[in-house]
Amino acid sequence: MIPILAEFAIIGKDLSLLENVKIIVDDTNNIIEIEESSREIHNNVALIPGFFNAHVHAADIGLRGAAYGSLNELVGKEGIKHRYLNQMSEDQLNESLKRAFQEAINSGILGWSDFREGGIDGLKPYPVEDSLYHLAFGRPSNRELGDISKFSNIGIMDVKAYSEGEIKILLKNINRKSQKLFIHASESLNLRKTWITDFGVSDIKWSLDVLKPDAIIHVTHANMDDIVEMSKTKTGAIICLRSNQFTKTGTPPVESLVESGLPLGIGTDNAMFSKLSLWDELHSLKNYIEPERLFSIATIEGAQLCGIEWGISKRNTNFIELQIPKHVQVRDLKEWIINNGTEKDILKIWR
Structure with a gap:
C-alpha cells in the first residue's frame, strides 16, 4: 500500500x-x-x-511543424493530412500514436476522444492499450456504412461527408445504446453559408434534425438559434479554440455556449498543429469562462460527453x-x- x-x-x-x-x-x-x-x-x-481531451486527431502528429495553409488545405479530403495518413503504414501509425500518447500523458491528459480517419483500417489497436483512457471514433468509408458494428463510435467529418442515401444507411445501422456519434459542424464559414443557401437551415440545425449527434465539434460560427436548438436536445458542444485560431476559421461563441447550460468539452483537435496540452487550452479560454466551470469542462464534463465517469x-x-x-x-x-x-x-x- x-x-x-x-x-x-x-x-x-x-x-x-x-x-x-x-x-x-x-x-x-x-x-x-x-x-x-x-x-x-x-x-x-x-x-x-486528469484532464480529458474531448476531441483530438492524434495520428497526424508526425506532421507537427510541417502543416500550414487554409482549413481545406490542411484537413480537406485532398488536404495535407489525408495525403499523409493515406500513405502511412501500420507501424508508422503505431509510432505516431505512441508519440501522441506520451505527449498527452506528460501534460496531464489521462483520457481522450480520438477521431481516426481511414475507415476500419484506421482503427488499428492502440499501441499501448492501458496507458491512457481512450475512446476511438472511426470514420466509416462509403462501403462500410452497411456494417458499422465494427466501429466503437462514429466520427463524421462534416455534413457533406455522405450522400442522403448513405446517411439513411448509417442511421439504420448505428446502435445508439452503444455507439456515440459526433460530427464537425460550423467550423467552416463557407460550408455553413452554402448549407443555409442550399437547405434553408444551418449545418448545425440539419445535424440536430437528421443525425441527432451526441456532440457537435467546433460550432465556431453557431448563432443563438443554433445554441437554443442544441439546448433543446441537450447536445454537447466541444470547443477547440486554439485549433480555430491556428486555422483562422474564427472564434466560437464561448460565452453564449456557457450561458446556455449546454454540456461542454474542450478539444485540442489536430495534433499536427496543436500541442496535446489542455493547460494551453485553459490559458486560451480563461478570459471567456470562470475558473470553476472551466476546470469542470476540462475534466468531468468532457468525459461525461463521452459517457465516461471521471x-x-x-x-x-x-x-x-x-x-x-x-x-x-x-x-x-x-x-x-x-x-x-x-x-x-x-x-x-x-x-
Missing part, C-alpha cells in the same frame, strides 16, 4: 475541494481509500483529476500530483490552475 499525502485535493465527480488529504493506493495504483487526515499537511502538493474516486485512479506555491489557498486552487498552472508543475501522474 502506498500513502499519498496532499495539502489540497479536488475529489469526486462534484470536484469537491478538500484539505489535508490522504489517498492510499495499492501496488497497481488502484485507490483503496480517500480520507481527510486528522493532522495538517503542509507539503505544497495538490491532487487533481474524477478522483475509488473507481477512477487517473489523477495528477501537482506542486503548488506556498501562497495558494484551497479556495484559490482552481483559479491558480487555470491562470498559472503548467505541465512543469506536475510531480507525478497516477494511472
